[in-house]
Amino acid sequence: MKKIGVAILGLGVVGGGTYKILTEHRDFYKKNHGIDIAVEGVLERNKERALSLGIEESKIASNIAEICSNSEIDIVVEVIGGIEPAKTFVLAALNSGKSVVTSNKELYCKYSHELEKVAKRNGCGLYFEASCVGGVPVIRALLDNLQGNKITSLTGIINGTTNYILTKMSDGGDSYEEVLKEAQKLGYAEADPTSDVEGFDAAYKLSILSSLSFHTKVPYTEIYREGITGVDATDIRCGKMLGYVLKLLAIGKCGENGIEVRVHPAFIKASHPLASVSDSYNAVFIKGDSVDDVMLYGRGAGALPTGSAIVGDIIYCATHQGNNYSTFKNTEKADPATKFIRNFESEYYLRLFVEDRAGVLSKITSIFSKHGISVAQVNQEEAGNGLVPLIIITHTTLENSVKKAVNDINALSGGSKVLSVIRVVS
Amino acid sequence: MKKIGVAILGLGVVGGGTYKILTEHRDFYKKNHGIDIAVEGVLERNKERALSLGIEESKIASNIAEICSNSEIDIVVEVIGGIEPAKTFVLAALNSGKSVVTSNKELYCKYSHELEKVAKRNGCGLYFEASCVGGVPVIRALLDNLQGNKITSLTGIINGTTNYILTKMSDGGDSYEEVLKEAQKLGYAEADPTSDVEGFDAAYKLSILSSLSFHTKVPYTEIYREGITGVDATDIRCGKMLGYVLKLLAIGKCGENGIEVRVHPAFIKASHPLASVSDSYNAVFIKGDSVDDVMLYGRGAGALPTGSAIVGDIIYCATHQGNNYSTFKNTEKADPATKFIRNFESEYYLRLFVEDRAGVLSKITSIFSKHGISVAQVNQEEAGNGLVPLIIITHTTLENSVKKAVNDINALSGGSKVLSVIRVVS
Numbered sequence: 001m002k003k004i005g006v007a008i009l010g011l012g013v014v015g016g017g018t019y020k021i022l023t024e025h026r027d028f029y030k031k032n033h034g035i036d037i038a039v040e041g042v043l044e045r046n047k048e049r050a051l052s053l054g055i056e057e058s059k060i061a062s063n064i065a066e067i068c069s070n071s072e073i074d075i076v077v078e079v080i081g082g083i084e085p086a087k088t089f090v091l092a093a094l095n096s097g098k099s100v101v102t103s104n105k106e107l108y109c110k111y112s113h114e115l116e117k118v119a120k121r122n123g124c125g126l127y128f129e130a131s132c133v134g135g136v137p138v139i140r141a142l143l144d145n146l147q148g149n150k151i152t153s154l155t156g157i158i159n160g161t162t163n164y165i166l167t168k169m170s171d172g173g174d175s176y177e178e179v180l181k182e183a184q185k186l187g188y189a190e191a192d193p194t195s196d197v198e199g200f201d202a203a204y205k206l207s208i209l210s211s212l213s214f215h216t217k218v219p220y221t222e223i224y225r226e227g228i229t230g231v232d233a234t235d236i237r238c239g240k241m242l243g244y245v246l247k248l249l250a251i252g253k254c255g256e257n258g259i260e261v262r263v264h265p266a267f268i269k270a271s272h273p274l275a276s277v278s279d280s281y282n283a284v285f286i287k288g289d290s291v292d293d294v295m296l297y298g299r300g301a302g303a304l305p306t307g308s309a310i311v312g313d314i315i316y317c318a319t320h321q322g323n324n325y326s327t328f329k330n331t332e333k334a335d336p337a338t339k340f341i342r343n344f345e346s347e348y349y350l351r352l353f354v355e356d357r358a359g360v361l362s363k364i365t366s367i368f369s370k371h372g373i374s375v376a377q378v379n380q381e382e383a384g385n386g387l388v389p390l391i392i393i394t395h396t397t398l399e400n401s402v403k404k405a406v407n408d409i410n411a412l413s414g415g416s417k418v419l420s421v422i423r424v425v426s
Numbered sequence: 427m428k429k430i431g432v433a434i435l436g437l438g439v440v441g442g443g444t445y446k447i448l449t450e451h452r453d454f455y456k457k458n459h460g461i462d463i464a465v466e467g468v469l470e471r472n473k474e475r476a477l478s479l480g481i482e483e484s485k486i487a488s489n490i491a492e493i494c495s496n497s498e499i500d501i502v503v504e505v506i507g508g509i510e511p512a513k514t515f516v517l518a519a520l521n522s523g524k525s526v527v528t529s530n531k532e533l534y535c536k537y538s539h540e541l542e543k544v545a546k547r548n549g550c551g552l553y554f555e556a557s558c559v560g561g562v563p564v565i566r567a568l569l570d571n572l573q574g575n576k577i578t579s580l581t582g583i584i585n586g587t588t589n590y591i592l593t594k595m596s597d598g599g600d601s602y603e604e605v606l607k608e609a610q611k612l613g614y615a616e617a618d619p620t621s622d623v624e625g626f627d628a629a630y631k632l633s634i635l636s637s638l639s640f641h642t643k644v645p646y647t648e649i650y651r652e653g654i655t656g657v658d659a660t661d662i663r664c665g666k667m668l669g670y671v672l673k674l675l676a677i678g679k680c681g682e683n684g685i686e687v688r689v690h691p692a693f694i695k696a697s698h699p700l701a702s703v704s705d706s707y708n709a710v711f712i713k714g715d716s717v718d719d720v721m722l723y724g725r726g727a728g729a730l731p732t733g734s735a736i737v738g739d740i741i742y743c744a745t746h747q748g749n750n751y752s753t754f755k756n757t758e759k760a761d762p763a764t765k766f767i768r769n770f771e772s773e774y775y776l777r778l779f780v781e782d783r784a785g786v787l788s789k790i791t792s793i794f795s796k797h798g799i800s801v802a803q804v805n806q807e808e809a810g811n812g813l814v815p816l817i818i819i820t821h822t823t824l825e826n827s828v829k830k831a832v833n834d835i836n837a838l839s840g841g842s843k844v845l846s847v848i849r850v851v852s
Contacts, residue, residue, distance in 0.1 A: 298720035
């Protein structure tokens with residue numbers, strides 16, 4: 001029986017999950033895949049952690065060189081996260097002729113061009129299904145199943161932490177700060193939640209997914225990014241009454257005018273398949289010119305779901321002779337011919353406080369009209385103390401037109417103010 | 427640039443869609459996949475149909491031998507459907523050294539053992555993503571992404587015709603016969619709808635999907651099969667009031683006691699992700715021991731979605747050296763060690779007409795109790811003329827116990843009758 005030696009770099013949540021899956025399923029893989037996969041090495045600073053997982057002391061390496069020179073090891077799993085030392089370790093593994101499986105979205109997003117070049121030069125495989133949306137089979141779907149399509153758009157809920165926070169805010173009406181604290185207690189948010197709540201994590205994944213979808217490098221620096229730290233529970237409540245659910249969406253579109261990539265909170269209709277993707281579940285909704293709509297749904301994070309994606313890659317790598325390079329033009333920067341659309345089109349939700357005086361609504365609507373914005377719906381809540389809450393939903397319009405309208409409204413005398421602007425995705 | 431010649435056997439809906447995708451995307455594939463895919467031959471009895479698609483007369487073969495002996499052809503796409511002549515043609519193509527891509531669920535379900543053997547012997551690829559659930563990327567997800575998991579269950583809405591009919595019956599309250607007629611007019615149901623409405627099509631697909639999931643041959647003859655021809659609009663309406671949606675489900679489970687495979691109408695809670703899969707959309711909900719829940723959703727049929735799966739396989743076949751054999755024990759019959767569970771467990775919905783007389787409800791419930799069935803809910807509708815409609819939802823119980831209880835109730839004097847029994851899937 002073919003023997004496959006695996007090394008795991010980093011025994012955090014995902015590394016521990018991967019170790020658990022590999023060891024508990026060893027006989028299952030022998031029986032059903034005809035290969036004997038053994039963990040032959042780990043690299044983990046916290047030796048106690050490795051020992052507590054049941055790893056023999058002799059398998060715990062003190063440095064990457066030991067892993068690279070170990071001829072028992074065929075595949076190196078990198079689940080350290082971040083750029084360094086992960087990048088140095090991955091390059092060392094590839095340069096020593098070992099194939100690499102990684103869950104590192106930041107590393108793959110920023111350095112895929114370099115990693116792929118080195119992998120190719122050394123004839124090694126480089127697999128990254130686990131880098132995007134955990135156990136949801138999205139990378140291979142884009143690379144293999146949907147490769148006959150021109151992908152026109154993908155819309156994803158691809159960060160578990162923010163989806164958990166927004167779901168709880170929507171269910172309980174609590175503020176962002178309150179829910180974040182609870183999420184941190186439960187381990188759904190990190191002590192420093194910046195990467196998740198500011199949309200960096202989603203932007204890294206969107207960069208990878210849209211590069212594969214649109215067959216050209218989409219650097220994450222080209223992605224418009226807006227997190228959820230400014231989300232007000234009032235808007236979630238108001239949106240709900242209008243039949244909307246608030247989600248942190250990652251959106252990629254590719255059309256004749258160029259590519260549009262953005263991560264921001266957005267309202268979607270309660271009937272949209274993405275609206276029922278709750279808690280830490282994730283999903284990616286893809287439109288292709290032949291396949292039409294496809295949605296892939298599942299656990300976007302966690303030890304075992306992400307471990308499932310890693311082990312899927314390990315078995316694929318062990319049983320396929322060819323190596324898996326992505327088919328997009330994998331460069332450091334975007335192709336100069338690629339146009340990125342920044343002044344994108346959307347529908348908009350605006351919540352305002354306006355002066356409770358005859359003629360004010362007409363003033364506001366004339367500002368919209370001046371900027372070519374067509375209003376779809378106006379909802380006025382109960383009057384307050386001189387200032388009245390007003391909600392406006394627009395038809396499809398340009399981002400820049402809305403910005404101008406907001407400036408004009410905020411410049412009105414009398415105290416009218418735009419409190420929130422949220423894009424509506426249909 | 428690598429040139430790949432394709433032949434299409436059968437220019438029906440899917441064959442026509444595949445031809446359209448290949449020709450319209452030829453430059454796109456050159457640019458993005460570095461291969462030039464050309465349709466070098468077609469086999470179609472209706473020559474006019476071929477010409478009307480714009481196919482040159484010189485590419486229209488008169489028999490399979492011409493396709494097999496054409497050295498320009500590398501990959502043969504079989505989209506004829508049914509067993510013969512599809513089987514003979516596929517074997518001839520494989521025996522002449524050509525790889526095969528097929529959408530034929532009946533053929534693959536019944537003869538995969540024979541086809542794979544011949545493919546292997548000839549060193550050819552054999553791809554069948556399009557055989558199950560159209561453009562939804564489920565075969566490769568099971569074979570590649572989820573291969574690190576023990577799959578414990580899959581639950582699918584995998585037939586577009588029946589899902590369309592049940593959605594329309596639910597929306598409009600019309601009878602099965604009325605909706606079927608309309609579906610036939612619109613082309614959503616065939617003139618002879620037997621294969622769809624009696625659940626054969628779903629059973630073929632379930633046989634393939636559960637064989638891959640459970641790593642053992644699951645012959646379609648082992649699948650309990652019940653179609654939708656007996657579905658009464660009254661039950662759809664009653665279920666709706668209780669928060670259920672009626673779907674034709676294909677269910678596969680694998681546990682310590684054996685494998686359970688069944689296709690039948692079932693109620694699912696309106697909040698279940700599968701409940702919102704409407705019209706001709708399909709979805710497969712998979713549970714794995716590591717990945718937890720995954721749902722794959724999209725168009726389960728149609729010229730372009732199914733063509734998308736076929737073209738995905740063509741490009742994969744053209745760009746990968748290894749060949750794609752399924753990893754389950756691919757035999758004609760089930761492994762004698764495999765146990766199939768027929769007396770399965772489920773919750774049940776029963777609609778009865780019972781005598782409007784004191785003591786009848788207690789008689790009925792004592793029958794349930796006698797067979798060890800625990801009742802979860804009893805709903806009595808408005809009284810009728812001597813007989814009262816009654817709906818009972820049970821807790822999880824055994825299929826055989828329910829059958830016995832139904833017999834006992836129907837044997838009561840006074841005219842009480844069980845009108846419908848529908849399984850409830852939670």
